[in-house]
Amino acid sequence: MGNASAHETPPEPRKRDAAATAAAILEAARVVFGERGYDAAGTREIAERAQVNVALINRYFGSKEGLFAQAVPPTLDISPLLDGDMASFGERAASLFVGKVMQADYDPLVALVRSATSQDAAPLLRKALSTQVIAPLAERLDGANATERANLIVSHLAGFHLMANLLGTAEATQADLPALRAELAATLQALAETSPSVD
Amino acid sequence: MGNASAHETPPEPRKRDAAATAAAILEAARVVFGERGYDAAGTREIAERAQVNVALINRYFGSKEGLFAQAVPPTLDISPLLDGDMASFGERAASLFVGKVMQADYDPLVALVRSATSQDAAPLLRKALSTQVIAPLAERLDGANATERANLIVSHLAGFHLMANLLGTAEATQADLPALRAELAATLQALAETSPSVD
DNA sequence: ACGCTATGTCAACAAGTGATTACAAAAAAA
DNA sequence: TTTTTTTGTAATCACTTGTTGACATAGCGT
Numbered sequence: 001m002g003n004a005s006a007h008e009t010p011p012e013p014r015k016r017d018a019a020a021t022a023a024a025i026l027e028a029a030r031v032v033f034g035e036r037g038y039d040a041a042g043t044r045e046i047a048e049r050a051q052v053n054v055a056l057i058n059r060y061f062g063s064k065e066g067l068f069a070q071a072v073p074p075t076l077d078i079s080p081l082l083d084g085d086m087a088s089f090g091e092r093a094a095s096l097f098v099g100k101v102m103q104a105d106y107d108p109l110v111a112l113v114r115s116a117t118s119q120d121a122a123p124l125l126r127k128a129l130s131t132q133v134i135a136p137l138a139e140r141l142d143g144a145n146a147t148e149r150a151n152l153i154v155s156h157l158a159g160f161h162l163m164a165n166l167l168g169t170a171e172a173t174q175a176d177l178p179a180l181r182a183e184l185a186a187t188l189q190a191l192a193e194t195s196p197s198v199d
Numbered sequence: 200m201g202n203a204s205a206h207e208t209p210p211e212p213r214k215r216d217a218a219a220t221a222a223a224i225l226e227a228a229r230v231v232f233g234e235r236g237y238d239a240a241g242t243r244e245i246a247e248r249a250q251v252n253v254a255l256i257n258r259y260f261g262s263k264e265g266l267f268a269q270a271v272p273p274t275l276d277i278s279p280l281l282d283g284d285m286a287s288f289g290e291r292a293a294s295l296f297v298g299k300v301m302q303a304d305y306d307p308l309v310a311l312v313r314s315a316t317s318q319d320a321a322p323l324l325r326k327a328l329s330t331q332v333i334a335p336l337a338e339r340l341d342g343a344n345a346t347e348r349a350n351l352i353v354s355h356l357a358g359f360h361l362m363a364n365l366l367g368t369a370e371a372t373q374a375d376l377p378a379l380r381a382e383l384a385a386t387l388q389a390l391a392e393t394s395p396s397v398d
Numbered sequence: 399a400c401g402c403t404a405t406g407t408c409a410a411c412a413a414g415t416g417a418t419t420a421c422a423a424a425a426a427a428a
Numbered sequence: 429t430t431t432t433t434t435t436g437t438a439a440t441c442a443c444t445t446g447t448t449g450a451c452a453t454a455g456c457g458t
């Protein structure tokens with residue numbers, strides 16, 4: 001590729017709009033953090049995706065950690081799962097998780113699971129998770145031990161995602177996907193309904 | 200600390216025993232991989248813990264990846280959970296996971312969860328997980344969808360571990376630990392027994 | 399038109415990574 | 429003992445990481 005000297009398009013500099021730039025960085029950060037997890041996500045890759053100079057990340061967000069804090073935790077939200085009759089909660093959640101082909105380029109739960117093992121990111125995820133996910137879910141649960149069951153529901157979903165999508169165990173064990181979905185739905189529904197083991 | 204020149208103990212070189220050295224590296228690797236996860240674990244830290252020169256890791260195991268492959272996957276084993284009556288499987292598993300203070304300095308499941316998000320380590324964990332964990336577990340399950348239920352049991356345990364120990368959601372949400380344990384036991388037991396949702 | 403400040407660019411740094419090489423020396427073989 | 433092989437050491441490579449400071453300039457207020 002020897003088009004060295006001649007009429008190169010001199011890469012025209014960015015329009016100067018701090019708000020738009022920060023927003024672009026945030027969006028790119030969500031995608032990359034979601035794809036790679038906190039540790040494996042590089043600031044340079046984020047910057048490139050946002051078509052922004054790397055230094056701007058630190059200018060606008062102080063650090064990679066600051067960027068993550070503003071990008072990912074605010075997106076943790078399960079209200080789509082909570083809208084609707086809780087009698088079909090298990091079915092809804094299972095359908096959402098089993099065999100789904102990732103449509104959007106960013107899924108908060110993926111980002112959560114992929115970054116949960118990072119020592120830098122985990123503390124940032126803790127608070128958001130309990131206040132934005134577990135607490136609202138527990139609110140919708142009747143019966144005893146609502147908080148505990150909410151914890152288990154989220155754990156189960158996170159664990160399922162970890163095993164199915166990251167480790168691919170479902171495919172590796174040649175599991176019957178419809179059957180897996182049914183079992184998952186039943187388990188989640190049991191946790192969502194009044195506890196079976198406590199009076 | 201000015202003891203520069205005088206009678207420093209010249210660090211006497213290692214006894215030369217290839218087998219013992221490799222074993223020391225393996226043991227140290229398990230601990231460090233378990234504590235940090237694959238990506239965050241450094242070869243230098245492993246070598247230091249094993250009191251071994253870094254280059255020996257590559258000499259004996261070819262690469263960091265080779266070391267991981269020989270160190271962690273072979274230790275994945277749930278036979279302790281499978282020994283005994285399956286009627287109390289849920290109780291046994293729950294007791295093992297809730298509120299336990301890590302006693303041993305290496306727990307295979309911790310290493311699994313902490314490394315599952317690594318793109319390098321995940322492929323190495325897949326096969327071991329399905330053949331050494333899920334398959335034996337499914338073998339012990341009666342009723343329909345044994346493989347699918349085994350997948351869900353392992354997913355649930357991994358997810359619980361992820362949320363409870365890495366993210367600390369149980370403490371963050373001020374969950375009642377005994378109640379949490381009871382709910383977890385009930386859920387696992389339900390999965391271990393004949394499927395409730397399929398005839 | 400001016401200057402000033404916010405915004406963006408560029409190059410570099412310090413620290414870390416896994417891996418490799420050349421060499422020293424102990425142990426084994428001759 | 430002499431030679432050969434195995435084991436361990438030390439230095440360094442090539443590379444990536446997050447971060448920073450010096451510089452350029454667009455665009456606004458005056």
